[in-house]
Amino acid sequence: MSGGLDSMLAAKVLEKQGVAVTPLCFESWFFSCTGARKAAVAIGMELRVENFSDAHLAVVKNPCHGRGGAANPCIDCHLLMLQTAKKIMEAEGYDIIATGEVVGQRSMSQNRQSLDVIEREAGLAGILLRPLSARLLPETEAEKKGLADRSRLCGISGRSRDQQLALAKELGIAYIPQPGGGCILTEADYGQKLAQLAQICPNYEGLDAQILRFGRPFWEGSALFVVARNQEECQSLSDRVKTGDLLFEPVNFSGPAVLARKFGGKIAKAEIESSGRKYLFQYSKKTPANPEISVKIIGQIEKSGQKG
Ligand code: SF4
Numbered sequence: 058m059s060g061g062l063d064s065m066l067a068a069k070v071l072e073k074q075g076v077a078v079t080p081l082c083f084e085s086w087f088f089s090c091t092g093a094r095k096a097a098v099a100i101g102m103e104l105r106v107e108n109f110s111d112a113h114l115a116v117v118k119n120p121c122h123g124r125g126g127a128a129n130p131c132i133d134c135h136l137l138m139l140q141t142a143k144k145i146m147e148a149e150g151y152d153i154i155a156t157g158e159v160v161g162q163r164s165m166s167q168n169r170q171s172l173d174v175i176e177r178e179a180g181l182a183g184i185l186l187r188p189l190s191a192r193l194l195p196e197t198e199a200e201k202k203g204l205a206d207r208s209r210l211c212g213i214s215g216r217s218r219d220q221q222l223a224l225a226k227e228l229g230i231a232y233i234p235q236p237g238g239g240c241i242l243t244e245a246d247y248g249q250k251l252a253q254l255a256q257i258c259p260n261y262e263g264l265d266a267q268i269l270r271f272g273r274p275f276w277e278g279s280a281l282f283v284v285a286r287n288q289e290e291c292q293s294l295s296d297r298v299k300t301g302d303l304l305f306e307p308v309n310f311s312g313p314a315v316l317a318r319k320f321g322g323k324i325a326k327a328e329i330e331s332s333g334r335k336y337l338f339q340y341s342k343k344t345p346a347n348p349e350i351s352v353k354i355i356g357q358i359e360k361s362g363q364k365g
Pocket residue numbers: 088129130131132134135166238239240241242243
């Protein structure tokens with residue numbers, strides 16, 4: 058369950074047939090289950106959350122089936138979700154795995170060829186049920202065994218949401234989430250930041266990828282400086298400090314928090330420009346995050362001739 062309308066409908070279509078449904082959502086360094094939690098509440102089901110951050114990060118770094126328009130490895134990502142779901146199915150005795158996929162809806166991961174590749178490679182050929190497009194696809198084992206009634210499944214395809222909206226009305230679903238374009242990996246700007254990180258540090262970790270989501274990144278050789286743009290980002294950066302980082306938080310003048318992270322080598326000093334202001338930092342004082350590292354904030358600000 059992604060939290061989008063299609064996955065809500067798929068779950069409800071099955072439930073209406075008398076199938077006991079457990080919505081399953083995946084969490085990683087790049088996406089959370091916030092939307093899925095809302096969606097599950099809206100359809101009166103209890104969400105199960107599975108964190109597969111490390112396995113997903115490996116797929117983001119080396120996708121076997123390539124990427125979409127940005128860093129998004131959608132086919133491998135779907136594949137990983139289904140492989141993980143299959144393990145759960147086998148370990149816990151579920152009968153069916155179903156998704157909200159709709160044939161022809163997305164160019165990369167939901168065209169007919171991709172659906173076949175994903176199904177086959179996940180070891181789910183003939184098992185995976187797509188309730189919204191089932192009548193356009195070959196009959197699955199679940200349908201043959203009578204676990205799902207094919208005549209009450211749907212034959213939806215394409216990008217229009219008209220049929221889904223009509224079905225939502227029929228099923229009494231009042232909460233209609235806005236169509237999402239995918240996770241942050243589909244954003245071109247983030248994709249470029251991640252590609253630069255991968256070039257400098259191919260073995261980057263999840264927290265390294267995450268800090269690129271907040272603030273503006275500046276590279277100084279192999280040192281990364283991320284400058285927060287608002288209070289929320291200051292908090293997000295300070296929540297993601299790891300051993301060896303330097304977190305600059307100006308105390309006697311107003312300015313952004315800056316997180317500095319080394320990927321080899323040592324940062325001696327850095328000059329950072331943000332919103333037309335120039336901040337100069339140099340180590341000399343201890344920080345709570347790094348009691349062994351010295352940091353001094355020189356705090357020189359240049360704007361309209363002022364210095365502070
Ligand atoms: S948009 Fe993101 S979450 Fe969705 S399949 Fe692609 S990589 Fe995975």
